Amino acid sequence: MILWLPILLFIDHLTGDFIPNKNDYDAYGSKTAFNDHFLVQVQNDKNPSTFLLHFAPYENIEESLECFIYFPNLTNHYVHSVGVGRRQTQTERHFFFVGESVNDQVGAFIGLVKYNGTEKESLPCSLNLSYHLQYLHSSHYQKHYILGVDPRGLIAYGFSNEFVLIFEAQSTDTLESWNGNLTWPDASFVPHAVDISEKFGVIAGFIYRANSTNQQYDPVIYLINFNSSGHPIVVDEYKPVATPGTWQALLTNSDANTYSAKYDMSASINENGDVLVGMQFINRVFLFAVNITNPINLTY
Structure with missing residues (x-):
């Protein structure tokens, strides 16, 4: 047993196996984001995990559109945070999200979900959605991986100790990334x-x-x-x-x-x-x- 223990630990480090605590809803990041036009909430505790999308007006539930959206890959993703631009217009109905791969999959990801319908269309609104995902397969599991979105909702930034990401709403086929040491004055910095x-x-x-x-x-x-x-x-x-x-x-x-x-x-x-x-x-x-x-x- 003494000889096998270091080998098992090394394999776990290579796979970057992340087992999130789904019983703690608020763990690892912000699970709700909203602006004047819509609200998005990630629900990792659901099986399968979902996004809740809720359109304004918030004070009158009967007149608002609300639906649940399944992840593109239901079993291998855990979303740390969701984000929207607080000054997005009524026609800019999209949100960003970041997270980690699970179930022995390796790599962080950043994504965009865009709602292509209108608020007056009937449910389910999942028929009017487009998904865009980009992966950073070279990364190890990041205990702290946070999301920042510019006020217009045009650019999302992913920050961790190991890397920094830029993901643009108008250029979803491209993910720009670089080593965190090129940005952080102290290489040990862990963003919260x-x-x-x-x-x-x-x-x-x-x-x-x-x-x-x-x-x-x-x-x-x-x-x-x-x-x-x-x-x-x-x-x-x-x-x-x-x-x-x-x-x-x-x-x-x-x-x-x-x-x-x-x-x-x-x-x-x-x-x-x-x-x-x-x-x-x-x-x-x-x-x-x-x-x-x-x-x-x-x-x-």
Whole structure:
């Protein structure tokens, strides 16, 4: 048994086997997204897993269109997050999603579902849908893989420690990806929350403190701009520092490299450049200001 154990562990690493906890609905990412025109909710706990698509008006259920959509591949996908552009128009009825392959399949994916019908058409609306999926088969299982969508819903960004993805709604046959080390100032960065505005983005997560006597992960918030190629680049950062003598100062966050709900974060940007970042594990909400005409500083 002693000789076989390392071999079994190595095989598991190669397959990247991901067994999601479907009993925890909110695990791994945001399962609901909406704008003024429609709402989408992923339901991984269903068998088979489904998307719930619900069109406005939200206050009058009898007049709204609602339907359930099956995944293109019902057995080998787990969706971490769904996202929509908050300024998509009434005719731009599409949403993005990201996730991981399961059942011994390897690779992260990012996708787009587009509703091609109208709100007045009868159910089922699944007859009016088109799916677009792109895979990154070279990736290992990512414990934290998050989705950011620009306000118009034109571009989706997939962020993880290992890679960064760009997926465009008008060019679904193409997936642009590169190594996360080319974007993150610290190679240990693990993203937990992101929001994208028309001018900049904010992404929050953890970095590993390599010189610590104990294993320790510290929170960090990155301000990102987009270069001439549309790639996100980090231009500023803020590292929360706990007040000495407080209970927050005693935290090591030693298990932050694995998924736990206590480390969930949130990020939100308004049209004036104000930024809110929430970190429940330290019971803090941070308010920043960013100059939208020259978004290079994260001012606390």
